[in-house]
Amino acid sequence: MTRYCAFFASLNVGGNRITMADLRYAFEREEFENVETVVASGNVLFDFDERPTEGLEDLFAHMMLERFDIRTFAAVRNRDEVRGAFEDNPYTGIGQDHFVHTLFLEREPDRAAFDKLVADHATRGPETIAIGPRALYIDYVDGVGESRLTNAFIERRLGCRGTARNVRSLARILAKM
Structure with a gap:
């Protein structure tokens, strides 16, 4: 199993x-x-x-x-993919745990669409974004609630859905797995 x-x-x-x-x-x-x-x-x-x-x-x-x-x-x-989502996130240990997220995507994002997402967001806020396997890694810097980098903004540019968890939650989930 x-x-x-x-x-x-x-x-x-x-x-x-x-x-x-x-x-x-x-x-x-x-x-x-x-x-x-x-x-x-x-x-x-x-x-x-x-x-x-x-x-x-x-x-x-x-x-x-x-x-x-x-x-x-x-x-x-x-389990290995959850571990990777936690350990491979380049912002884990750098940003605040409740502001650093992995956005799990329904499929692998297209590199050109990801580059457009980053370019479109460049003047919208301080967040940083990195691409991972069927995921984005995001440091929301000032918090998710005030961010203009919303799921809807991301999903429109990538053409796929996602759901995010912060690294604090991922650590709890990984420990239980």
Whole structure:
């Protein structure tokens, strides 16, 4: 069995409220094992046969729509990928842990689109951005709440969805994996 984490986007914000107990139960009904949630923002750890994570992402999007009437995206990563998202982030240990994020993407970003994102953001704020495997690494410097580097801004330029976690949360998730 392989240990995975599903990072759900937009859970427990806006109208997408769900208890973590209900989310765990939905995973268990789908026969995932050792299901555990970390923080009430849609981080679900589970064991399952090794398989490409893209298929799991599609399954979870369907599960959330069918069971909870919630349209969402889940980035699924195995333990090594979560470790890489934490350790390979060039801002980890440099910026403040709650301002340094990994934005998990649904697919590998196109390099030209990433370069356009960086160029378009250059005059918008102090944030720094680096590219990773199916991820962006971001130091929000002054905080996410006031930043003009929003998920919507990023998603429009990259043409794919993502969900972010700060390195403090990733360290907790990794420790539990």
